[in-house]
Amino acid sequence: MAQRSRLHVPHPPARPGEKPDFSYLAVSPAGAVARPEVRAPAREIENLGRQMVRVLDDQGRAVGPWNPHLDPEDLQVALRHMLLTRLFDDRMQRMQRQGRISFYMKSTGEEAVSVAQAMALQPGDMLFPSYRNQGLFIVRGLSLVDLMCQCLSNTRDRCRGRQMPIMYHWGAGNIFSISGNLATQFPQAVGWAMAAAIKGEDRLAAAWIGEGASAEADFHHGMTFAAVYQAPVILNIVNNQWAISTFQGFAGGERRTFAEYGPGYGIPGVRVDGNDFLAVYGVTRWAAERARQSGGATLIEHVTYRAGAHSTSDDPSRYRPKEEWAAWPLGDPIARLKQHLISLGEWSQERHAALEKQLEAHVVACWKEAAGFGTLTEGPALDPATMFEDVFHEMPAHLARQREELKRLAQTQPTKGSEAERSLDTHAPAVAKEG
């Protein structure tokens, strides 16, 4: 009989009703991975892509060469940012369920990635986020009210009602605009970093995508350009195991780690425990130092788990076991940092409970303030005529004519039930791809 090829279709280790199984995940013991010199040649440190950099051990102790040795005060700030991110997410998810916003995406379980990296980088470094990086904005200091107003598309929305919820940007905070088209920011960040090098600036760029989006051509464009020009950029793959319903095997994760892409391009690839705040911080500092010393780009794979649904339009109980998050071997990033601080004698259950209460109250107060600038159902509302602005730097004649047409229409129709009003009332189910 003639031999034939067979199509391999990847299967996740467990489906709903089955026992979660993370035996595929290779986890190195905390402190086990050596920390090379920041200028080590990529081909001499390929082990970093196969092992897993970890600092916090199971007892909450910080061990090994990647420990950034942060002051307890910094760790408390980190814990606060992570907790605030989680409480903000929870609140916004509830607001979506109540119909106050059209859509939301939580970052639950992945807070350490954004918070540690934003804290490890300089304020002048430019961040190119994906859609589950709200912690970047929180660390850099954009107020929750601003984030909420964007989700509300209200009169204080920095996007002026033009973007779905969570597609934030913040120029003054050096955080780029989030795109719904995945991976586009990856090569853009490289271009930004190339410009910094051309101008001779001591600034670097960092970009994030999910493991799913690493299948996009833009990922490979970014890697190629970063390698060719030795651009000062940190390229992050947040491997949260799931891209909506497809597990990481569909992005090629079955036969190599995502960090191992790096050496193929001549870029160091570092695989890090993404739920270990200290490890993420330490690896980011290493990559930043390398970039600032003209060592070029680093690819970092953050191994983490998407604890919630992909978005409010998603129902993960249809494709993965409900118990997976509880069975996840790398735990909860907030619980782990909390345990570490307690083991240092710098934190307590009581202080944690008090902080949680204080932050919850803060989130509620911010929501009240944000809603005062309008919601989808209650005024004040943006003037629909603003939709014609910012298409071009100066409004061309055809858009000015269309704006007048809309204004005339609004004048001849009662406010309720006008074209503009109807378009605001109907929300198509919003689904975005997951990376």
Place this chain on the structure above:
Amino acid sequence: MAHMNMVQALNSAMDIMLERDPRVVILGEDVGYFGGVFRCTDGLQRKYGEQRVLDTPIAEGGIVAAAIGMGVNGLKPVAEIQFADYIYPAFDQIVSELARLRYRTAGEFSAPVTIRTPCGGGIRGGQTHSQSPEGVFTHVCGIRVVMPSNPYDAKGLLISSIEDEDPVLFFEPKRLYNGPFDGDPHKPAVPWSTHPKGAVPEGYYKVSLTKAEVVRPGTDVTILAYGTMVHVADAAVRLAKVDAEIIDVRALAPLDTDTLCSSVCKTGRCVIIHEATRYSGFGAELAATVQEECFWHLEAPIMRVTGWDTPYPHAFEWEYFPGPARIAAALARVMEGT
């Protein structure tokens, strides 16, 4: 006043802008050391260094994405896509990112990127070196689309494009690089030095990104054309012996509706010409605009003369190309009964 062909005019525009503005950088496949496969960037890397005139990997999506990132970081990148036929890997970066960045951030971020790309056929380029995809991009809001028809405009429009705050897609009809081409491939090539628009100032000047130009005044019928077809239209007018007004549209998006429509309202007839395929082509937009603005002045149906709705065939270029005979036939039809 010097005489330049279109390649030299484009080179001069980039030379001047690299000299005037330290933010200007050039990037693209083969544009650096070699000076570009069509020689448009010849000598620029030698003059301005390899930090400002960069050879890139063969990745059009990466070229445009990198240019966007550079633009966000304060540079004014001029990216070359070696053939317009190769632009599709960059489609998402152009359509979803470059064109909409200002809009989606309410003006907080923008990327003033110019993308130059040679288009059009008549060089035995077959289906992958002959396309005119301008209509694919005029459909996108937030990006300017321009196409010059001569060296003078090419230089002035490119300088305007590089200085503009908005992204510009700059199509270069490659059949016109070395001379005006009237659609007859059997005639000896004519150099730009014999054409008035081959006279090009050495220094800095601009041509408006928002203005069409009446290149031949006339009273019988208005011909709307751009790029190579401006010259083919001229040949067709001589063939058909009609007093046509030829308008070089030049700025395809945003469009100079006033110049186009005031001409058609005057002549009462309109023939639209482009080399790209007809179905959903840019001519459909022109026809619709003319119909909306000039309906009560029209004496005849608006006609389109375009490439056939097939890929550009290697062996049958001149049967495909909308040459003077086809245009003359359309002119005769709209003039019927007069």
